[in-house]
Amino acid sequence: MSRYFSRRPILGMAAAVLLSTTSVAWAQGAWPNKPVKIVVPFAPGGTTDILARAIAPDLSKAFGQSFIIENKGGAGGNLGAEQVAKSAGDGYTLLMGTVGTHGINSALYAKLPYDPFKDFAPITLVAGVPNVMVINAEKATANKINSVNDFIKFARANPGKLNMASSGNGTSIHLASELFKSQTGTFMAHIPYRGSGPALLDLAGGTMDVMFDNLPSAIPLIKSGKLKALAVTSSQRSAAMSELPTIEEAAGLRGFEASSWFGLLAPAGTPADVVNRIQQEVAKSLASPAMKERLATLGAIPSGNTPAQFAALIESEHKKWAEVVKVSGAKVD
Numbered sequence: 001m002s003r004y005f006s007r008r009p010i011l012g013m014a015a016a017v018l019l020s021t022t023s024v025a026w027a028q029g030a031w032p033n034k035p036v037k038i039v040v041p042f043a044p045g046g047t048t049d050i051l052a053r054a055i056a057p058d059l060s061k062a063f064g065q066s067f068i069i070e071n072k073g074g075a076g077g078n079l080g081a082e083q084v085a086k087s088a089g090d091g092y093t094l095l096m097g098t099v100g101t102h103g104i105n106s107a108l109y110a111k112l113p114y115d116p117f118k119d120f121a122p123i124t125l126v127a128g129v130p131n132v133m134v135i136n137a138e139k140a141t142a143n144k145i146n147s148v149n150d151f152i153k154f155a156r157a158n159p160g161k162l163n164m165a166s167s168g169n170g171t172s173i174h175l176a177s178e179l180f181k182s183q184t185g186t187f188m189a190h191i192p193y194r195g196s197g198p199a200l201l202d203l204a205g206g207t208m209d210v211m212f213d214n215l216p217s218a219i220p221l222i223k224s225g226k227l228k229a230l231a232v233t234s235s236q237r238s239a240a241m242s243e244l245p246t247i248e249e250a251a252g253l254r255g256f257e258a259s260s261w262f263g264l265l266a267p268a269g270t271p272a273d274v275v276n277r278i279q280q281e282v283a284k285s286l287a288s289p290a291m292k293e294r295l296a297t298l299g300a301i302p303s304g305n306t307p308a309q310f311a312a313l314i315e316s317e318h319k320k321w322a323e324v325v326k327v328s329g330a331k332v333d
Helices: 002-030 047-062 075-085 099-108 137-142 149-156 172-184 196-205 216-226 247-251 272-287 291-298 307-328
Strands: 036-040 068-073 093-098 122-127 131-136 163-166 189-192 211-216 227-232 261-267
Touching: 036 075, 036 137, 047 068, 047 093, 047 122, 047 272, 047 291, 068 137, 068 163, 075 093, 075 099, 075 247, 075 261, 075 272, 093 099, 093 122, 093 163, 099 172, 099 216, 099 261, 099 272, 122 272, 122 307, 131 137, 131 216, 137 227, 149 172, 149 227, 149 247, 163 172, 163 196, 172 189, 172 211, 196 211, 196 216, 196 227, 211 216, 216 227, 227 247, 261 307, 272 291, 272 307
Parallel strands: 036 068, 036 093, 163 189, 163 211
Antiparallel strands: 093 261, 122 261, 131 211, 131 227
16 A cells, blocks of 8 residues: 555656646647747848848748737847847747847947847848948049959058948948958048948948948949949858959958848747747748849848857857957947
8 A cells, every 4th residue: 555655646747747748849839829020120121121021921821820020129239139038938039130139249339138149049040141342433443443452452552541431330331341451451441320321322422432331232333333342241252243252252361251141049948849940941931942033132142051050150250250349449338
């Protein structure tokens, strides 16, 4: 009798564990049973927003639930990233993160309201968008600058006489130019603007000399002949302008890579099964001919890599940009 009663608690605990395990497995298998929110940490209309809205319909179709875009801009993407970091890890709130939120901001801001590593589960890199090195076309002709090496030679011969525009202090556009300066031993005076639009207008008008802008916003002025493109800053050529070399190709700057990138992340603790299922469907979407064509017109390079690969990218980008921020002296309070 005593042996019988001593076994009952053990059998009960075993049954409870089995039931709990089954319930968890069922819950994960049932995901999603309601709409999923993708937080875009910037205003509508930018590249982050465009890419999130590009993949959302395919995810909705694949999982039978709506994937809704919620724009929450502010503080260089920090407000939206913080919202997701503090959300439940249940697979119903995702973040379209960027090189800013997960590569630059931790070094740029004195206080960050989230931990880019501990607070997130990387899902997949959606796409990279190269910056493009552009100069005023009339000045390029006047000074016989037809290549990156021509520009480096001219800049070294005229230290401090060139103005370098950016979309703002500490942006990826600013830091790409600082990386270029540090690797080529050149100096240009940095002139920050409140966005790429006004900076590009002054560059086209001749007030500015050079800029490392995101390719999608620079393409119209390149095609109009107002700007001369010298190279892209990505590790591979862009399909949108395949005639342009990379800066590494053009100037022999080994390992030069300063692209903007955009990828999906979930709050820490999100089940691995959910993370993997989203990654697989995003990869399928990005591999479709229609999506490839759509992204090519934007100058974007699709990815769809694994969570582990995306995590490794975030870590490497964090280290790289921390050094660039240090060299540039850029800080945001």
